[in-house]
Amino acid sequence: MSLALWAVYPYLCMTLFFVVPFIRLRKRPFEFTTRATTMFNRRLLGAASLLFHWGIILLLVGHAIGIVGGVLGLGSWVHAFFWIGVVGGFMALSGSILAVVRRLAVPELRALSQHDDYGVHILLIAILSVALYQSVIQLIWGAAFNAGLWLASLFRFQPEPELMAGAPLYTQIHVFLAFTFLAYFPFTKLVHAWTLPVNYLVRPYQSMRTARRKFQRRFELALRTDTSVLTYSIVTVVALLLAVGLLLPTPGRPRGMAQAGTATSATTVVDLPGYALFLGSCARCHGVKGDGQVISKASPVFAVPPRNLTQGHFRFVSTTNGVASDTDLQHTVQHGLPAGGMPGFPFLSDDQVASLVQVIDHLWVDRPAPGPEIQAGPVPQFTSALVSRGSELFATNCSVCHGPSGAGDGPAAANMPVRPADLAAGKVKAGTDPTQLYYRVAAGIPGDAGAEMPSFAFLPEPDIWSVVAYLKEDVLP
Numbered sequence: 001m002s003l004a005l006w007a008v009y010p011y012l013c014m015t016l017f018f019v020v021p022f023i024r025l026r027k028r029p030f031e032f033t034t035r036a037t038t039m040f041n042r043r044l045l046g047a048a049s050l051l052f053h054w055g056i057i058l059l060l061v062g063h064a065i066g067i068v069g070g071v072l073g074l075g076s077w078v079h080a081f082f083w084i085g086v087v088g089g090f091m092a093l094s095g096s097i098l099a100v101v102r103r104l105a106v107p108e109l110r111a112l113s114q115h116d117d118y119g120v121h122i123l124l125i126a127i128l129s130v131a132l133y134q135s136v137i138q139l140i141w142g143a144a145f146n147a148g149l150w151l152a153s154l155f156r157f158q159p160e161p162e163l164m165a166g167a168p169l170y171t172q173i174h175v176f177l178a179f180t181f182l183a184y185f186p187f188t189k190l191v192h193a194w195t196l197p198v199n200y201l202v203r204p205y206q207s208m209r210t211a212r213r214k215f216q217r218r219f220e221l222a223l224r225t226d227t228s229v230l231t232y233s234i235v236t237v238v239a240l241l242l243a244v245g246l247l248l249p250t251p252g253r254p255r256g257m258a259q260a261g262t263a264t265s266a267t268t269v270v271d272l273p274g275y276a277l278f279l280g281s282c283a284r285c286h287g288v289k290g291d292g293q294v295i296s297k298a299s300p301v302f303a304v305p306p307r308n309l310t311q312g313h314f315r316f317v318s319t320t321n322g323v324a325s326d327t328d329l330q331h332t333v334q335h336g337l338p339a340g341g342m343p344g345f346p347f348l349s350d351d352q353v354a355s356l357v358q359v360i361d362h363l364w365v366d367r368p369a370p371g372p373e374i375q376a377g378p379v380p381q382f383t384s385a386l387v388s389r390g391s392e393l394f395a396t397n398c399s400v401c402h403g404p405s406g407a408g409d410g411p412a413a414a415n416m417p418v419r420p421a422d423l424a425a426g427k428v429k430a431g432t433d434p435t436q437l438y439y440r441v442a443a444g445i446p447g448d449a450g451a452e453m454p455s456f457a458f459l460p461e462p463d464i465w466s467v468v469a470y471l472k473e474d475v476l477p
Helices: 002-027 042-072 075-105 107-112 115-137 143-155 169-187 189-194 226-246 275-281 326-335 350-363 384-397 434-443 461-475
Strands: 445-447 450-453
Touching (some): 002 189, 002 226, 042 075, 115 169, 143 226, 169 189, 434 461
Antiparallel strands (some): 445 450
């Protein structure tokens, strides 16, 4: 599905966007028109037109800045795109809504309207609403890193669908609807945009032009026929898109384990083979430098702010000294922290995950060496005797913080800086896989200043498994 959505569908939409205008101009040249309705309710038309057209111009400029910034890893450019997009988005959305209201409110205009007069605005309103909701309400602003690098891969004709597969849901909806709009565009009256704006540069001061040259079905070097203007316009847009994909200096992408090892002689993080993947998958939350200094850290979709990767205070480890190993980091990247708001990236290959860990290792300042891995052994069968033993151990060792039912309301919880997990509600950030639960009991959860959860490594292995059995069978939903 990911391949079809993010590697096949975009090319289909772009093919229609660029090819159909030539066919339409050849077969039905007189349909290259705005079907102007300026004689009806001109005051409302003026407001709608100004808001819509200037909003679209701002959005085009903002998206260009955002795409280039996302490809080059320029956080300030992506930040600028956020504000330009918000202003332009509200302008275009207001203009589009006013245009629809005008068509519905004026009987004469309603009678003259065709399906695409409503269709283009319905699509645009949906596209703009999704983007503005994500930007203003959810405060997820760095999705240009996902989209920019993904678009660049399309323009290089080397699509990397995993970049969009790892994007937030609303980003995926926004991009899918935008490409659907591109496919629909040449079948609507908006197709006039390919010829009308450019012709203003060469036409006489009089606003009308004769049909003698306008509808000639031939190409000429001068900008006098619609065919020549359409050709110049499309060639210019295609050249700009190819420049993004082929000319901008993008970091390399990992293709094999030989490139994605933990050791590197690179002098900067940009030189690492996985840095482009880091930009496309991680920078929107953790920042270009991995320091977590992004607008989206205040997003309500996060239970906790995104981790500052440079400090290396990783909570969910499997080592005896509480320092995350590469294996711990790989597991977190692949599976995410669902209860904390971090998505998993199970669609990435092992090589790609290893390359991301290499980037994290580079960003982690003065990284200490991880201790030996705790040996959990195979998951045993959860018998009633094992569950019963786990219930006793939970009441003795765990209920003081997590409460007798695991709801995080134990007598010590009120005085703790971090509230214990509500196990009864399934709010386990590292997931409920039995082995991971074993690691949480045995290794504890290290914090910025002391342990958030102490280690119970003093318990024998069968006892730790009995606690896991009790959690899985009687506590976790």
